[in-house]
Amino acid sequence: MLTLDYIHLSIVQQIGYITLNRPEVLNALDEKMVKELQEAFTYLEKESAIHIIIVQGAEGKAFAAGADIKSLEKRTSLDGLVLGMQGVYNQIEQSTKVTIAVINGFALGGGCELALACDIRIATEKAKFGLPELSLGILPGAGGTQRLARIIGKGRALDLILTGRMVSGEEAQQIGIATYYCQEAQLEQQIQEITEAILKKSPIAIHLAKQTVHHGFDVDMQTAQWMEKLAISLLFGTEDKAEGTRAFIEKRPANFTNK
Ligand code: CO8
Numbered sequence: 640m641l642t643l644d645y646i647h648l649s650i651v652q653q654i655g656y657i658t659l660n661r662p663e664v665l666n667a668l669d670e671k672m673v674k675e676l677q678e679a680f681t682y683l684e685k686e687s688a689i690h691i692i693i694v695q696g697a698e699g700k701a702f703a704a705g706a707d708i709k710s711l712e713k714r715t716s717l718d719g720l721v722l723g724m725q726g727v728y729n730q731i732e733q734s735t736k737v738t739i740a741v742i743n744g745f746a747l748g749g750g751c752e753l754a755l756a757c758d759i760r761i762a763t764e765k766a767k768f769g770l771p772e773l774s775l776g777i778l779p780g781a782g783g784t785q786r787l788a789r790i791i792g793k794g795r796a797l798d799l800i801l802t803g804r805m806v807s808g809e810e811a812q813q814i815g816i817a818t819y820y821c822q823e824a825q826l827e828q829q830i831q832e833i834t835e836a837i838l839k840k841s842p843i844a845i846h847l848a849k850q851t852v853h854h855g856f857d858v859d860m861q862t863a864q865w866m867e868k869l870a871i872s873l874l875f876g877t878e879d880k881a882e883g884t885r886a887f888i889e890k891r892p893a894n895f896t897n898k
Pocket of ligand 1: 663667705707708711718723747749772779780781787876
């Protein structure tokens with residue numbers, strides 16, 4: 640197992656857990672932590688037995704309170720062009736696994752943007768989402784301006800970016816930032832229900848469905864539907880499709896092999 644300083648990595652059956660672990664600064668993401676986040680994702684991506692990756696903050700107050708402001712202070716314009724946070728979040732979005740962010744505290748700035756790059760966000764009553772970057776004289780530069788607008792609409796995204804106001808987990812779910820909202824006491828059960836549902840699906844179908852949604856979203860409808868057609872044609876030739884349809888007819892659970 641990969642050992643990192645700011646990220647704790649663990650695997651339980653088909654689920655990989657990435658725990659952001661720098662609680663003394665509310666899991667603020669400096670360059671080293673972003674690099675470790677990429678290493679953790681790259682490691683789990685190669686594990687064929689893993690189908691879900693859960694990203695969470697270590698016990699405490701935060702999922703992540705954003706980019707590390709002390710290291711941001713030293714950045715120059717040219718650093719802004721090359722810094723890797725945006726690229727790492729793109730890699731997370733493109734993961735072949737289902738990614739779930741569990742937000743049980745602050746998810747601000749780059750922390751919120753990390754959650755937005757995941758497929759599913761589960762928030763509790765302790766969650767606080769926000770994009771406070773403009774107060775620092777910068778903007779949500781890790782994909783946030785684009786992902787938030789695509790997820791909750793341009794008007795609401797502009798409100799949150801321009802005012803920098805924090806939203807509770809409950810409001811986050813109402814406006815579509817969080818996919819699920821539950822009390823902290825129900826969090827484990829909520830995670831279990833979602834992961835159990837996903838683990839019953841064909842991994843190859845999950846992979847192609849994700850890619851089709853993401854890649855199709857930013858192109859015209861005709862091109863997007865062509866991508867969809869190609870993806871389903873590929874799936875028609877898989878062992879998982881043969882197994883899934885046979886299992887339904889034989890009234891038994893499917894045993895998918897990702898082939
Ligand atoms: N960076 C560095 N340190 C931080 C950060 C941060 N983002 N957030 C909190 N900390 C530190 C505090 O400095 C404090 O350390 P110390 O004890 O040494 O003073 C410790 O964590 C605990 O924080 P607080 O005492 O402030 O805790 P509070 O409960 O009073 O407040 C808040 C919690 C409201 C979360 C507050 O800490 C806060 O406002 N933090 C900053 C949030 C923020 O502005 N985040 C956005 C950062 S910018 C960003 O994310 C840009 C992403 C895009 C970059 C793209 C690059 C190409």
